[in-house]
Amino acid sequence: MKQCAQAKNAVQANRWARRVDARVGKVLAAHPEADPDNVHHTLIPLDQPPLERLQRSLTRGGATAIFRKYEDDH
Numbered sequence: 001m002k003q004c005a006q007a008k009n010a011v012q013a014n015r016w017a018r019r020v021d022a023r024v025g026k027v028l029a030a031h032p033e034a035d036p037d038n039v040h041h042t043l044i045p046l047d048q049p050p051l052e053r054l055q056r057s058l059t060r061g062g063a064t065a066i067f068r069k070y071e072d073d074h
Contacts, residue, residue, distance in 0.1 A: 020044060 020043055027039045045053045 016047070020047075 020040065023043050024036060024039050027043070028034055028036060031039075045056065048056075
C-alpha cells in the first residue's frame with residue numbers, strides 16, 4: 001500500500017512540475033529577456049495558499065532584515 005501512495009505522489013509531483021514548466025514557458029515567450037530561474041521561483045509559490053505565501057515572505061523578509069542589521073553592525 002505504501003508503494004501505491006508513493007507512486008501517486010510521484011505522479012502528482014510530475015504533473016505539478018509540468019504545469020509550472022508550461023507557465024514558465026508562456027512567461028518566457030512573452031518576455032524572452034526574463035531570467036528563467038527567476039520566473040520559475042516566482043511562479044512556484046502561486047500554487048500555495050495566500051496565507052502560507054505571506055508567512056513565508058514575512059519569514060524570509062525578517063531573516064533578510066536581521067542579516068542586514070548584523071552586517072551593518074560588523
